[in-house]
Amino acid sequence: MYDLLIAPFVDYVFLQRALAGCVLLCISSGPVGVFLMLRRMSLTGDALAHGILPGAAVAFLFFGLELAPMTIGGLAAGLLLAMLAGAVSRLTLQKEDASLAAFYLISLSAGVLIVSMHGSNVDLMHILFGSVLALNDQALTLIAGIFVVSTVGLVLFWRGLVAECLDPLFFRSVSRLGTPIHFAFLFMVVLNLVGGFQALGTLLSVGLMMLPAASARFWVNRVGPMCALAILFGIVSSVAGLLLSYHAALPSGPAIILFCGGIYVLSILASPRGLAVTYGRRTRPHRAT
Template sequence: MSLWSTLVAPFSEYAFMRSALVACMALAVASGPLGTLLLLRRMGLVGDVLSHAVMPGAAIGFTLAGSSLAVLSAGGLVTGIAVVAFMILGTRFGAQREDSSLAAFYFASIGLGVLIVSLRGTNLDLMHVLLGTVLAIDVQALVLIVAVASVVVAVLALIFRPIALQSFDPAFLRTMGGSDSAYRAIFLVLVVLDLVAGFQAFGTLLAGVPLLLPAAAARCWAQRIGPLVGLSIGFGMAAGYVGLLVSYHLNVPSGPAIACAAALVYAVSALVPASRALVAAFNATRAT
């Protein structure tokens, strides 16, 4: 088996593989900077919760219009933004800590979404909502994913400086006249938009994979925000490409294959710097 048939032929011969690859690349470009900022803000759990917050709205859309892409996306967007609003209001005016509210939203979203889909759909429908179908992305879904990714990148480009500053020093942003709560709300809405796009490909269980795992891997290699974003995008693209190839050649589900590829990138990224630190410490000990 040649390198061409292994690495390139699946995408050159099959349109569904090309569509899946373009979707993964678009999601990587949008998710890279968002995931980096989420982790810099120590809000990784928030991203995971919001990925599941999309599920009840998508489930309601499914009961109303079946597999209609527009209705599923609109429902997921509405419930995702609603959870953002409740989370902000609850932590500001409520008595509960943010982590308690996030845990409640996390389990409530999963339970409610599964219940709604189960009332009308089959087990196959439930698996589609939970895990998505990367290889079944059609032109309409691809256009939606690319459009949402473009909007996210464009808005981030316009307000990246204050949002990045808020991630490091929100107090300084306030002294410069910036609205801390407004930028935080805009940022979380962008995260929801990205997760709605990711839901089309990865379902609610795995929608957070391109958002969090590549960014976590990038943090093992860089400290400055520019390299962090670049590495996060690159790792996301690599995980999507490798995962699709593994899915094609081994005939395994594409979403979980991409998730495993991203997890492998993170594992290697976490272990290599750690091993270098151990070797350096060992050499320093021998020298003394």
């Protein structure tokens, strides 16, 4: 059992780095995913994850796979996409989800074309799917910084975020902080997606944010426990995915997200709000009084 579960993380530094990066990402992005889900903005996270690609691709064009330029480029592109989608929804008849879908498709295709024209298939795969086993000290420092900024932001805006989830109209009627908190929250979303991009790439970074949050929603009602459970699900999936990647020689990022998906399916089937309990209540015969 030791050789199967513990020895890989003791013997290999690259697995220790990968685990440390994943744990920090889970703690940082898990609560953000919960608030995205409760605000019915789950697809916004997916759109923003794809939206960072052209910025990272342009940085790759000029600087190669350097961490700092790709991080700045991805962050700028994600924030620009969020602002453009918000502006279109406010200045035209189109809803924000439709404008987000349009911009993310444009961003994804443009980013793939830029990388394909000036890089190899290996570069493209690295940007799209990441390489969590290749995290270095610089990448871990960046992820740790994002963890600190995101955690501080959640602590500062916790009450406002919860109020917007429960009753956004009432919150906006009694406070002028609705719009600033919304944009601060979008910044935290993009920031966490940029951190996840370093480990899981643009296509999978949103998985570690949304799947544990969606799973936690089946088990608990309160926002605090839901965030804690999302973090726990993410960490468990990260450990299991890294172990599967090591023992079976499989890609680490998809393995982690696959375990997140497995927990989600299990939550659908066996949780207190899952199919088994719900179906059992509906089919249980009523006693005559």
